[in-house]
Amino acid sequence: MPEQTPEKKQSLWKRITASREASLLLVLIVLCALIEIRSPEFLTFSNIGEILKNNAVIMIMSLGMLCVLLTGGIDISITSTLALSGMTVGMLFKYKVIQSTGLGFLIAIAIGAACGALIGVIVSRGGVMPIIATMGFMYIYRGLAYLIANSQWAGADALGSFTDFALSSSLGFGVINNVIMITILCYVVFFILLKWTKFGRSIYAIGSNREAAEISGTHVARVEFLVYLIMGLLAGLCGALSVTVYSSAQPNMVLGKEMDVIAACVIGGVSMSGGRGSVGGALLGSLILAVIAKALPLVGIDSIAQNTVKGIIILAVVILNVVTKRMMDRSNLERRKI
Amino acid sequence: MEEKSERIVSTGKKHGAKSFFSSWEFALAIIFIAVSAFCRAISPNYTPGNVLREMPKYLGEMFLLFPMAFILLMGDIDISVGSIVCLSATVSCFACNAGLPIPVVVLIGLLVGLLCGMLNGFILTTFVELPAMIVTLGTQIVYRGIAEIVLGSGGSISLKDTSGFNALAGKVGPFPYLFFLVILFAVAFAVVSAKTPFGRSLYAIGSNHNAAFYSGVKVQRVRFIVFSVTGAMAGLCAVFLTSTLFGANTTTGNGFEMDAIAMAVFGGISTAGGKGRLAGGIISAFIIICLRIGLGQINMNPQIILIILGILLITAVLVPNVSSKINARNTKNKVLTRK
Amino acid sequence: MKRFLSVLLSVGLAATIMGGCNGNTTPTNASGTASTSGDATSSETASGDEASSAAAAEGASAKGKTFAIVTKAAGNPYNEKEADGFKQAIEQEGGTCIVKHPEAATADAQVSVIQSLISQKVDSICIAANDENALQASLQEAMQAGIKVSCLDSKTNKDSRQVFVNQAGTKEIGQALMDAVLDISGGSGDWAILSATSQAANQNAWIEAMKTVMKDAKYSKLNLVEVAYGDDEPQKSTDQTQALLSKYPNLKVICAPTTVGISAAAKVLQDKKSKVKLTGLGLPSEMAAYIGTDADHSCPYMFLWNPVELGQLGAYTSIALVNGTITGKAGDTFEAGKMANSPYKVVDAADGGTEIILGAPFKFDPSNIGEWKSVY
Secondary structure (H helix, E strand, O other): OOOOOOOOOOOOHHHHHOOOHHHHHHHHHHHHHHHHHOOOOOOOOHHHHHHHHHHHHHHHHHHHHHHHHHHHOOOOOOOHHHHHHHHHOOOOHHOOOOOOOOHHHHHHHHHHHHHHHHHHHHOOOOOHHOOOOOOHHHHHHHHHHHHHOOOOOEEEHHHHHHHHHOOOOOOOOOOOOOHHHHHHHHHHHHHHHHOOOOHHHHHHHHHOOOOHHHHHOOOOHHHHHHHHHHHHHHHHHHHHHHHHHHEEOOOOOOOOOOHHHHHHHOOOOOOOOOOOOOHHHHHHHHHHHHHHHHHHHHOOOOOOHHHHHHHHHHHHHHHHHHHHHHHHHHHHHHHHHO | OOOOOOOOOOOOOOOOHHHOOOHHHHHHHHHHHHHHHHHHHHOOOOOOHHHHHHHHHHHHHHHHHHHHHHHHHHOOOOOOHHHHHHHHHHHHHHHOOOOOOHHHHHHHHHHHHOOOOOOOOHHHHHHOOOOHHHHHHHHHHHHHHHHHHHHHHHHHOOOOHHHHHHHHHHHHHHEEEEHHHHHHHHHHHHHHHHHOHHHHHHHHHHHHHHHHOOOOHHHHHHHHHHHHHHHHHHHHHHHHHHHHHHHEEOOOOOOHHHHHHHHHHOOOOOOOOOOOHHHHHHHHHHHHHHHHHHHHOOOOOHHHHHHHHHHHHHHHHHHHHHHHHHHHHHHHHHHHHHH | OOOHHHHHHHHHHHHHHHHOOOOOOOOOOOOOOOOOOHHHHHHHHHHHHHHHHHHHHOOOOOOOOEEEEEOOOOOHHHHHHHHHHHHHHHHHHHOOEEEEEEOOOOHHHHHHHHOOOOHOOOOEEEOOOOOOOOOOHHHHHHOOOEEEEEEOOOOOHHHHHEEEEEOOOHHHHHHHHHHHHHHHHHOOOOEEEOOOOOOOHHHHHHHHHHHHEEEEEEEEOOOOOOOOOOOHHHHHHHHHHHHHHOOOOOOEEEOOOOOOHHHHHHHHHOOOOOOOOOEEOOHHHHHHHHHHOOOOEEOOEEOOOHHHHHHHHHHHHHHHHHHOOOOOOOOOOEEEOOOOOOOOEEEOOOOOOEEEEEOOOOOOOOOOOOHOOOOO
């Protein structure tokens, strides 16, 4: 008769540290608590709202980047797509070609989707490595943004009613700010998409083992194409959001911030070789980055040292990730029945 | 039997004129001649003297291309080189302002670069599971951040005594010293990659690092060496950059890593590793440099120049891929219909 | 065989670079002769001859000469209007104008532009510098090649230029801004500065001037808490403004001597209906919605000058330098077409070099913002 070893009940602590998302949540709670002690106005509704609004762009784009990273790719052209769509919409408002906010958003999303689709075709059909394709398009789209701007900006005056979108709560049942509402909607949609649809599962499949996915019948090229299209679409949306939040459309918008989005995903536990990561992780990663950025000046770290601290935190998080995984692997090996 | 990877295994090195003329490097050489002719035609100021005078700024970046090609051959990537240049330039400027003689300043610049590269290598070889992209992303932010802290609130530093660095920027006839140095390193790196066991190990690691490891290649040691050399070369680049700018600030070296990767990839070096030759990278670097100089001389909008470079980069990678796919499909058809 | 082919190819490549040495417009041939580059030096001295023969010409006419303006960055309306004014004036006088925007707002990018202009053998370069000292090597090379170098808007150090076209005296700008802070804050309290990049020569000069003015007893009750850098980016400027508001609860005034910074800060303050007020240097077209003296508007008044006029003055200065009417030393005077304060006089500048001043800073308040917002 085979021996029945009693199942060891894992302690709560072990279960939390085993789950990446749970440990991130713990880190976030601890951080917020520390800051709250230091400066009591941190956890007010308006302050939290401000943090969410300012980081909405990064938070939404990390969703798209999550999908791209899950398939084992990468996209560094997102900020250029954002600038291109934001600039186009800004110019359209400036020259009174369009007046309605809704149309502005639609156009921005369409431009973003088109940009993403082009990248998707080149990567999935052309067999070009994502880093190279998106690097090339980063230059192309940014250049186009400058050309469309033609050395002009769209300021608050020119944008007219478009800027009111970021201040009103019409979509959020009158309570939650519009921008935050859109962020929440995106997260809900993507959570459902990645967890409960076939498309979502196929993204994970491609990232885990591309050949196996292909042989199992997943249409790899089509999924890859769609993933980049979605990324572009979100970047377009964020372009319009950026313009309305900052009341300004400039061709050098969010220059260089694509690494922040990648960093947010990586902190959130998304693996760069694909197949591992979750919406919760992306959310927590971007929140942690946002809170750290806000917290550093309050803790007294000079603004000049903020970048260094951010970099060290990123390195520490990924190294810690590897170390804990090694420890977990080792303890798993030890527990194995021989 | 269907190959698992897309790569078609060759049965041995091809010799002869046919392989030479159909190689990517030859195509690049033709493109270079075409670009030079084009620039000559559109700009009457595109003379050797002018080109050599405008080159030093771009030549410095070529120092980054050589080690970056090695890194790409291994299948890794390093996006922190721009920040290493920034930190190295900053520290050299401080050293120079502190009154140290120029050879010591140059040495300090190289040392700082080397240390940064060694840190990159150390983290990567100790935590092997980490992809190079993420580690160098983190170190990119950290190195530039350290430079920002060192520079303080002004954000920039200027050399008080420029005589030392002026000597570095000297010329022999119309050829700056930098030009000779670049040629020297180009030849050195090309020889190492093509003719030495170390160079072969790079290709081995890039193709299949497990197989390389089991064949006796000390994979982690090779990686560590390459990343350290990258750092040192970045220090060298910083020293020559300072000799043109006479100072450093927080934006020094911005975008250098992308330029280096673009030049390498355009030259036929694949980011997946194991494919490409340094000679291709060198020729493509000159293509990009000459194109930028030429288009700049007709005062083309710099954004349009960027767009052109982007299109060139994508086409350069797309065309061989598409043509090899078509080739593969044709040979598959041929094989299938033979029976 | 392969080796022989490679050697032949390398020779061909080298020949391609060397080809066309004689300055002919015929395109190069791959199998062309590998001529020496000794002719290169002769083409550079030729430009020197050109400039000296130009000095013999009389009057404000710029016929046959090429003038270049290099701005701080691409895609910026303020810089664009400067360049427009410059171009207008040059073309009116019959010259050829080249407008160059650097690829990025860094000194590095401007060095490439200057080198390119030297190759194009322009007669004069008028540049708004991104860094005070970093351009010295290339600008000195330009001056040695016979090109007249002047700065506008943002100056280089005195060894890199012949004269600086200043929009308003640095001391006057500092005084005007400091007085505005004193007035808006009610005489005492905390105030902060939101600047552009930390290397920007013009902003740094104005901040220094403000600090010097502040030493006077009148301003002793004002406390400058921080100089924040928004890097001329709207998001970063917005973030810095919010950081200032949360770090310093007793903040009364923010002074932003940069058009991007002031409009970003104005939006933040106005949206939050903050009690903190704003002043600085801003474009009327961008700030129109925020100028007002009531509680709903964040900026009671601000200053600027006309960037188009600044560009025009830069043009006339360049023409005067090329024609030899002025050499850049103090005391020289020259005509500036139909400009209001013509003739202009070259005066000594605080850094040891010389400068030409356009006029006094202009105040924008609710009474005149309506008419100016459509002008620039």
